[in-house]
Amino acid sequence: MNTSLTVQAAVLDAPGGLLSLQTLELEAPRDHEIRVRVVASGVCHTDIAVMGRPFPVDRPIVLGHEGAGVVESVGRAVTKVRPGDRVVMSYNFCGACPSCLARAPSYCHYFFGSNFLGQRADGSTALSRQDGPVRHHFFGQSSFATHCLCTERNVVKVPDSVPDALFEILGPLGCGMQTGAGAIVNVLRPGLGESVVVFGTGAVGLAGIMAAHAIGAGPVIAVDRVRSRLDLALEIGATHTLLADGQTDLAAEIRKICPHGANVSLDTTAVSSVLRQAIDCLGPLGRCGFVGGAPLGSTLEVDVRDMMLHGKSLRGIVEGDSNADVFIPELIRMQAQGRFPFEKLVRRYPLSEIQAAIDDSRAGRTIKPVVMMPG
Ligand SMILES: NC(=O)c1ccc[n+]([C@@H]2O[C@H](COP(=O)([O-])OP(=O)(O)OC[C@H]3O[C@@H](n4cnc5c(N)ncnc54)[C@H](O)[C@@H]3O)[C@@H](O)[C@H]2O)c1
Ligand SMILES: [Zn+2]
Ligand SMILES: [Zn+2]
Structure with a gap:
């Protein structure tokens, strides 16, 4: 009863x-x-x-x-x-x-x-x-x-x-895993060999990195302030890591890896200045997604001309656009195959x-x- x-x-x-x-x-x-x-x-x-x-x-x-x-x-x-x-x-x-x-x-x-x-x-x-x-x-x-x-x-x-x-x-x-993986697989959809930059390698960012690697994107560049998280990123699918230590010129380093700019970027840090970097690092037709729970009233300044002339797009993403009934079993299958x-x-x-x-x-x-x- x-x-x-x-x-x-x-x-x-x-x-x-x-x-x-x-x-x-x-x-x-x-x-x-x-x-x-x-x-x-x-x-x-x-x-x-x-x-x-x-x-x-x-x-x-x-x-x-x-x-x-x-x-x-x-x-x-x-x-x-x-x-x-x-x-x-x-x-x-x-x-x-x-x-x-x-x-x-x-x-x-x-x-x-x-x-x-x-x-x-x-x-x-x-x-x-x-x-x-x-x-x-x-x-x-x-x-x-x-x-x-x-x-x-x-x-x-x-x-x-x-x-x-x-x-x-x-x-x-x-939540966290479907958000990062879904942002990549369901929304930003990098093609085979397309470059991906993930800002923030917490749970959400690392899920994005695993998914990008699993679907054949690359190079996959991980950016964070914590070295140990970058080491793990390399283990699970990142091809390059960049330490956001305030001294490294991230834009220049990303351009060295992707001379035409990145195809896809994902910001998980909830820091407006980092989101701006995620937009700026894109090449023509680049897609930037962001998921961070920024403080109420946070704003973002973008270079309108750069976005228009290069056909860049910016998309807020909730829960990786996941339909949980479909996507969670898919992630479970990917885990069983060692790909997630x-x-x-x-x-x-x-x-x-x-x-x-x-x-x-x-x-x-x-x-x-x-x-x-x-x-
Ligand atoms: N949109 C959604 O549906 C959704 C779902 C889940 C989580 N979230 C949000 O996504 C964000 C990420 O979640 P998480 O669990 O991965 O958090 P987390 O704190 O584990 O990861 C954030 C990472 O960003 C890094 N970071 C912070 N500032 C940075 C900077 N200036 N430069 C480089 N790296 C920096 C941190 O070192 C950390 O590794 C949170 O804001 C969370 O609230 C959103
Ligand atoms: Zn959550
Ligand atoms: Zn509804």
Whole structure:
């Protein structure tokens, strides 16, 4: 029988505050909802950004949006998954607006409300504690918890062929990995032998590098301020690395590798001056994509004449334009073939050490923390 459940979750109580482990009550799934026993959850830079700056999100809230787990119970209207199914959760969308109907759900007209507010469309939340409601439904999941509710729209069944050791780190495919890989494969689409420059080699940038290498693009140039990340980039598909140390003339170095300018660039740093470099390094008909969650009000100055005369294009990208039901199984197949070794980015932490996972990510020590739920 579907009843409410006592769960453990990492709760954010105040802006800029630390997460604390608390015992909460999770409602039983409604007709269209699915209760998942979370096995593990990736930590995405977006979770950290929401923690760190004033954000129009009510607190207390449970964050986390890269969850993998096992379906425990389903509402009466759910047909897509059954109890016992292993799933990955991805971002949420409304399913009915013009973008969703046009199969572009990451540009859902209600993306912000569906993912950041920590509430259902009717304003309710499924989590509570003694002193009142706790925000849930962050990216349709709030996966920093032992259990959560999601819906058919943002859940993807994991193929039976996937071993458990891999299954438990699949959550990041639901955001960071599909964002970087999808930006390259679905949006910027470098052709065989076309050059790609990726600015920022965190989880998203490295996913882009693996994808660019996998589809035969090259040279693939990785740019970052952290040397160890560049070393990993070389291991998983970059052909060249450039250290953004403030002294290297990046534009000149890129021109040495791509004399006519790059075909494709991807900025993942969320720094406007870096995005400008990503546009400037392009050659004629070059395509620049950017995914970084820049601070509210960030602006960018571009050289209009250069962009026009060289036919350059600039595209903001959300979630790699990924249709998770299609793209996540593709990434799983690529991983099995050794062409998308995202496991090399992962470091596991117990839920009790989630704050250390976040601190290590912030400090650049860990690229993709994955928090393991107890049991
Ligand atoms: N658009 C989307 O759908 C989407 C999805 C997931 C993440 N994001 C955003 O994408 C961004 C990247 O996420 P991530 O998890 O890879 O973060 P991350 O912090 O792990 O990676 C960012 C990298 O950029 C590097 N960097 C920062 N400033 C730099 C500079 N001036 N020059 C060169 N390198 C620099 C950092 O050293 C780091 O390696 C974040 O802003 C995140 O919020 C967006
Ligand atoms: Zn929509
Ligand atoms: Zn994310």
